[in-house]
Amino acid sequence: MPPDAGLRVRFWGTRGSIPVAMTSAEIRRKLVATLVRAAGRSLDTPEKAASFLEREVDFAVSHTFGGNSSCVQLDAGSTDYVLCDLGSGAARLRQRRPRRARVRAATPFHVFMSHVHWDHIMGFPFFLPIYTPTNHIRIYGCHAELEDAFRRQHAPPFFPVDFSGLSARIEFVRLEPGREYEIAGLSVKAKLQRHGGDSYGYRFQRAGRVVVYSTDAGAQAGRSRGGPVASSSSSATRTW
Numbered sequence: 001m002p003p004d005a006g007l008r009v010r011f012w013g014t015r016g017s018i019p020v021a022m023t024s025a026e027i028r029r030k031l032v033a034t035l036v037r038a039a040g041r042s043l044d045t046p047e048k049a050a051s052f053l054e055r056e057v058d059f060a061v062s063h064t065f066g067g068n069s070s071c072v073q074l075d076a077g078s079t080d081y082v083l084c085d086l087g088s089g090a091a092r093l094r095q096r097r098p099r100r101a102r103v104r105a106a107t108p109f110h111v112f113m114s115h116v117h118w119d120h121i122m123g124f125p126f127f128l129p130i131y132t133p134t135n136h137i138r139i140y141g142c143h144a145e146l147e148d149a150f151r152r153q154h155a156p157p158f159f160p161v162d163f164s165g166l167s168a169r170i171e172f173v174r175l176e177p178g179r180e181y182e183i184a185g186l187s188v189k190a191k192l193q194r195h196g197g198d199s200y201g202y203r204f205q206r207a208g209r210v211v212v213y214s215t216d217a218g219a220q221a222g223r224s225r226g227g228p229v230a231s232s233s234s235s236a237t238r239t240w
């Protein structure tokens with residue numbers, strides 16, 4: 001990968017506890033606000049309407065966010081996929097089509113798990129890359145029960161496809177908090193956070209750029225209910 005490639009963060013899901021969809025009433029409020037704003041305007045083509053939405057309607061009205069539970073992608077410019085958590089947002093991730101020359105090569109996925117509460121693993125059975133034989137998926141985490149939690153989610157009566165029936169090559173890798181690892185071209189370090197059953201934040205560094213993924217971290221054990229935050233500010237990474 002080019003040494004000056006940045007670190008891009010894509011949020012596939014950011015909600016904690018349970019995924020939610022917008023209600024009809026919320027959609028209606030957005031439509032009403034937009035139609036009032038568009039009064040008297042000539043928006044007679046999809047292009048004009050799209051441009052109007054982008055330039056003249058508040059982001060909070062023209063967009064939505066946070067419906068799915070935690071899944072965040074880190075794009076470091078390589079062909080490897082780097083993800084944090086596999087909440088319901090993971091079901092929205094679509095794998096890029098491999099170039100012809102790479103069709104036979106395994107596609108690496110690296111998934112860093114903050115913890116295995118249900119909202120952070122519920123997207124895994126619907127994460128399509130697990131059904132592709134040429135994918136190699138490594139799931140990293142610091143919890144002793146990491147692998148067991150994923151396997152149990154696929155056991156009857158919870159899901160019709162047993163873990164042994166998944167096509168991809170899936171590996172679980174236990175990490176030690178505080179130790180620095182080189183994974184997918186990134187320096188990665190996990191840090192213990194206060195949360196019921198513990199959770200871990202991750203610091204990713206590459207070529208002087210840092211991203212911290214931190215979710216379910218409370219001031220008091222067992223009190224946090226927040227969704228994920230990915231920060232690249234120096235203040236957020238000072239203590240790592």
Ligand SMILES: [Zn+2]
Nearest residue numbers: 115117195216
């Ligand atoms: Zn949790």
